Amino acid sequence: MSEPHLHESHPQVVARLKRAQGHLRSVIEMIEAGKPCVDVAQQLHAVEKAVGQAKRTLIQDHVDHCLEDAVVAGGRDQRRSLDEFRAITKYL
Amino acid sequence: MSEPHLHESHPQVVARLKRAQGHLRSVIEMIEAGKPCVDVAQQLHAVEKAVGQAKRTLIQDHVDHCLEDAVVAGGRDQRRSLDEFRAITKYL
Numbered sequence: 103m104s105e106p107h108l109h110e111s112h113p114q115v116v117a118r119l120k121r122a123q124g125h126l127r128s129v130i131e132m133i134e135a136g137k138p139c140v141d142v143a144q145q146l147h148a149v150e151k152a153v154g155q156a157k158r159t160l161i162q163d164h165v166d167h168c169l170e171d172a173v174v175a176g177g178r179d180q181r182r183s184l185d186e187f188r189a190i191t192k193y194l
Numbered sequence: 195m196s197e198p199h200l201h202e203s204h205p206q207v208v209a210r211l212k213r214a215q216g217h218l219r220s221v222i223e224m225i226e227a228g229k230p231c232v233d234v235a236q237q238l239h240a241v242e243k244a245v246g247q248a249k250r251t252l253i254q255d256h257v258d259h260c261l262e263d264a265v266v267a268g269g270r271d272q273r274r275s276l277d278e279f280r281a282i283t284k285y286l
Contacts, residue, residue, distance in 0.1 A: 108228055119222050119238075123215065126245070130211050133204055139256040140282045146211075146249040147285040150242060153218070157238040164231040190232045193239040 111163040118156040125149050161190055203255040210248040217241045253282055 129145045165187060172183035221237045257279060264275035 109231070112225055116222055116225055119218060119225075123218050123222070126211060126215050126218065130208055130215070133208055133211075133252075139201070139252060140278055143249060143253050143256070143282050143285040146245065146252065150245045150249060153238065153242045153245060157235060157242060160225075160231060160238065161235050164235070186232055190235050193235040 109160075109163045109167060111159050115156050115160045118152060118159075122149055122152040122156065125152065158194060161194055164190060201252075201255045201259060203251050207248050207252050210244060210251075214241055214244040214248065217244065250286065253286055256282055 125145065126149050129142060129149060132142050132145065168183050168187045168190070172180050172187070175183060217237065218241050221234060221241060224234050224237065260275050260279045260282070264272050264279070267275060
C-alpha cells in the first residue's frame with residue numbers, strides 16, 4: 103500500500119485531533135495559571151484518551167481496508183497487506 | 195490544597211506538552227497529506243505516550259507533595275490531602 107491513504111474516517115479523525123489540540127493548549131494554560139493539579143490531571147487524562155481513541159479509529163479503519171485488500175489481492179500484494187496489518191496493530 | 199499548585203516538575207511538564215502539541219500538529223498534517231496510515235499510527239502512538247508520560251510526571255510530583263503535606267498536617271488538612279490523593283490517582 104504505497105498510494106496515499108485516504109479512508110472514510112480521516113476527516114473525523116482530523117476533527118478529533120484538532121479538538122484534542124485545543125484541549126491540550128488549554129491544559130498548558132491551566133498549568134501555567136497554577137490551577138489545581140487534580141483538575142489538570144483530569145483534563146490531561148481526557149486529552150490522552152482522545153488521542154488514543156482517534157488512533158484506534160484510524161487503525162481500525164485501516165485494518166478493515168487492509169484485510170479487504172489482502173482477500174482480493176493474491177501473492178506478493180497479499181503478503182504486503184498482511185505485513186502491514188502486523189505493523190500497524192503494534193500501535194493499538 | 196486550594197492555593198495555586200506550582201511544583202518543581204511543572205516547567206518540564208509544560209515543555210513536554212508543548213512538544214506534544216507540535217507533534218500533534220504534524221500528525222494532523224500527515225493525515226491531511228495522505229501519508230501512510232502505518233506512519234501516522236506510529237506518530238500518534240508517540241503523541242499519546244508523551245501526553246501520558248507528562249500526566250504521570252505531574253501526578254507523581256503532586257502525590258509526593260500531597261503525602262508530605264498529609265504527614266505534617268493534622269486533622270482536617272490531613273483528611274483533605276488524603277481525599278485529594280485518592281482523587282488524583284484515578285487519572286494514573
